[in-house]
Amino acid sequence: MDGFISIGGAWKFLTWLPKFILRRIFTKERMSELILFDIRPRGRNVTLNLGGGANYDVWVRFINISPFAVELEKLEAELWCNGAILKTGVNKRINIAPGEVMEQRLWGNIPDSHADQIANNGPEGPLVLKGNMDFNCKIVNFSKHDWSLGDIYPEVMNGNLRKKQAETGV
Numbered sequence: 001m002d003g004f005i006s007i008g009g010a011w012k013f014l015t016w017l018p019k020f021i022l023r024r025i026f027t028k029e030r031m032s033e034l035i036l037f038d039i040r041p042r043g044r045n046v047t048l049n050l051g052g053g054a055n056y057d058v059w060v061r062f063i064n065i066s067p068f069a070v071e072l073e074k075l076e077a078e079l080w081c082n083g084a085i086l087k088t089g090v091n092k093r094i095n096i097a098p099g100e101v102m103e104q105r106l107w108g109n110i111p112d113s114h115a116d117q118i119a120n121n122g123p124e125g126p127l128v129l130k131g132n133m134d135f136n137c138k139i140v141n142f143s144k145h146d147w148s149l150g151d152i153y154p155e156v157m158n159g160n161l162r163k164k165q166a167e168t169g170v
Contacts, residue, residue: 019139026066028142034066035096035135037144040103044155046127048081050119051158054110056086058129061103064096070137071095077106077131081154082121084114089131119162127152 017025026034039045040059047057058079064070075090088106096102110118130148135141 022139026068026139028140031066031068031070031135031137031140031142032144034064035070035144036063036065037061037133037147037149039129039149039152046079046152046154047157048110048118048154048159049157050110050115050162054112054115054158054162056081056088056108056110056154058088058106059103060106060129061101062096063101064098066137067098068137068139069095069097070135072104073134073136075104075106075131075133077129079106080128080130081114081118082127084110084117086110086114093136115162119159126150127154 038061040061044057045059049055056079062072072090072094077088079086079088086108088108090104090106094102094104128148128150129152130146132146133144135143
């Protein structure tokens with residue numbers, strides 16, 4: 001669901017100020033606080049398919065509550081899944097307007113050795129998604145480093161099948 005939220009008239013009042021004043025108000029730290037980031041709360045938010053050609057899908061949500069358009073320059077993340085670490089990210093620039101709620105899919109393949117490990121250790125969760133993000137903005141460039149989202153409970157498909165195949169050697 002893409003959408004917009006109201007960011008209020010007070011923010012809009014500030015945008016006409018000169019950039020040197022805005023930089024004092026909207027520091028790197030403040031801008032980082034005004035970009036909210038979490039797992040998508042509805043529907044399938046994290047899926048682990050442990051069948052042949054194992055893969056994962058993670059849906060994340062960005063909410064820009066700042067008065068400025070920001071650009072996600074880079075997102076590097078790791079999904080920690082019961083002993084296996086799956087690297088993911090976004091390597092394209094994504095614009096997020098003021099007040100915009102934007103969702104992004106992170107996905108990739110799971111190597112067989114990792115899929116076996118996840119199936120054997122019980123893939124139900126909780127999992128952890130952690131990483132770093134870099135943003136650009138007309139006022140200041142900023143980052144969210146060493147963030148971590150925990151208590152992620154994935155939908156798991158074909159976990160029992162992989163575990164059974166590992167036990168029987170088929």
